[in-house]
Amino acid sequence: MPAEAVPRRRHLLRDGPRGGDQRRRLRPQGSRHLLDRRDDVRGRAEEGRDGAGRGPARHQPLRQEAIAPRRSRSRRSPGPRDAGPALDERRARLVAGDLLSRRPWTRAELARRLVRRGAPADVAERVVADLExxxxxxxxxxxxxxxxxxxxxxxxxxxxxxxxxxxxxxAAPVDQALAAIETEAAVERARAVARRRLAALRSAPPERRAGRLRDHLLRRGYPAPIVARILREMLGVDAAGEE
Structure with a gap:
């Protein structure tokens, strides 16, 4: 819209220097702005006033066709992500090599990840078997x-x-890995964990320390006999919390 078509009013246009009056910052900002085509609206309102003898133009209702309609922003409903192309065996090997370069993986974990990346189950199984x-x-x-x-x-x-x-x-590899754990070494590690936990339980009531320490050791994965031994050594109570 040409600039001369818009009447210059200091309370609407930013002609002067910026000041504390925020109304001066209001000016048309394109074909969909509220102030755009206001001359057309005023002209039609004046025509209606002259023909019907109505009041001032500022009291005339604005016609909908004189105001540019605003487009409503349509939000896309969140749907499932578009599935990418299926991985063939060559691309699945490349993906597996990239994953193995970052950290160790188990056989089952890597197969599941390849399927998530788009490889068919049989392709993922062949790639994993070959890598193994x-x-x-x-x-x-x-x-x-x-x-x-x-x-x-x-x-x-x-x-x-x-x-x-x-x-x-x-189960077999897990049993072999855990068989190397010595009982006394596990007890010593449980003692270290219990010492750190007791330091954090200083403000807790004395009657609740045993129960909280027992629950903490069990959550850490220590067996019940070791937990009972630690409770007797450090707090003088059994696993049930009794002295």
């Missing part, structure tokens, strides 16, 4: 490494067994 035959996948080595890392963080055998089984490691 070449030595790139080894569930037994994964289990040993997992036990070593998680033991250093204070987790017990029961917790480690559940984590490995959830990752698809078979």
């Amino acid at each position: 035959a070449r030595g790139y996948l080894d569930d037994a080595a994964f289990a040993r490494r997992w036990v070593e890392i998680r033991l250093a963080r204070g987790y017990g055998p029961a917790r480690l067994r559940a984590e490995l089984r959830a990752r698809g490691v078979a």
Whole structure:
């Protein structure tokens, strides 16, 4: 719209320097702005006033056809993501190699991830079997490494067994990895975990410390006999919390 078609009013246009009056910042901003085509609206209102003898133009209702309609923003309903092309065996091998370059994977985890990436189940199984035959996948080595890392963080055998089984490691490799854990070493790790937990339970009531310490050790995966032994040594109570 040409600039001369818009009447210059200081309370609507930003002709002067900016100041504290925010009304000066209001001006037409394109064909869909509220102030656009207002001359057409005023002209039609004046025609209606002259013909019907009505009041001032500012009291005339604005006609809908004189105002540019606003487009309503249509929001797309969240739907499922468009499935990409299925991975053939060559592309599935490339994806598997990229995943293995980042961190170790179990056989079951890698097969599930390839299926999620778009590989058919039979293609994912063939790729995983080939990688296992070449030595790139080894569930037994994964289990040993997992036990070593998680033991250093204070987790017990029961917790480690559940984590490995959830990752698809078979029972035999899990048993072999956990068999290397010595009982006395597990007790010593449980003592260290209990000391740190008791330091955090200083403000707790004395009658509740035993129960909270017992629950913490059990959540960490330590077996009940070791938990009972730690409670007797450190708090002088049994697993039930009785002295």
